[in-house]
Amino acid sequence: MVLVSAVMLALAGCNGGDLIAYDLPAKSARYTFEAKTNDVKTVWEYTSAEATKGDAPKVSPCMGDVTGSNKAACRPEPLIFLRYDFDLALDNTVKAGENHDITVVGYYQPRLTALPKVTSLKAETTFDGGSTWHPATTRATGKNTFTTTIKNPRRNQAPKGIGLRISATDSQGNTVRQTMPTAYTLR
Known part of the structure; x- marks a missing residue:
């Protein structure tokens, strides 16, 4: 850390x-x-x-x-956390050679004051363990919610699975970048 x-x-x-x-x-x-x-x-x-x-x-x-050790005012920092719905099959895989939608939700630790709003999200995929990254289409689909469409290659083109890198920005200029070397594998 x-x-x-x-x-x-x-x-x-x-x-x-x-x-x-x-x-x-x-x-x-x-x-x-x-x-x-x-x-x-x-x-x-x-x-x-x-x-x-x-x-x-x-x-x-x-x-x-x-x-009981807190002596000063305290608050959560404005960190954007990411929650994913990969819509995986029961064996935690996705079909190769097809488009696949992933839902990404940005959220924050609870606060008493108004929270920022996630204003943009960019997704990238890798099929080779992170050597090469490809942009993925992303669209806003709700409050702090985005759907990204991954164009899955054939299984032999990503034998170790699909890596994902998400970058998000909020209304206060705070950012998060999360990199998963293997988000899911193909069948």
């Missing part, structure tokens, strides 16, 4: 466990936050500053509030 900014950060760990809190400077700055889980790499870029007022609902509190 990596958090980068043009300004200095103070990193404070909570007592016990691996809960981590980031004390942000009062001045607004642009941050990059990277995480990799099970070969899925996610990079967020967002603007944030020190919280001056709490903005976390009681049903989804900040971790410092839960552990």
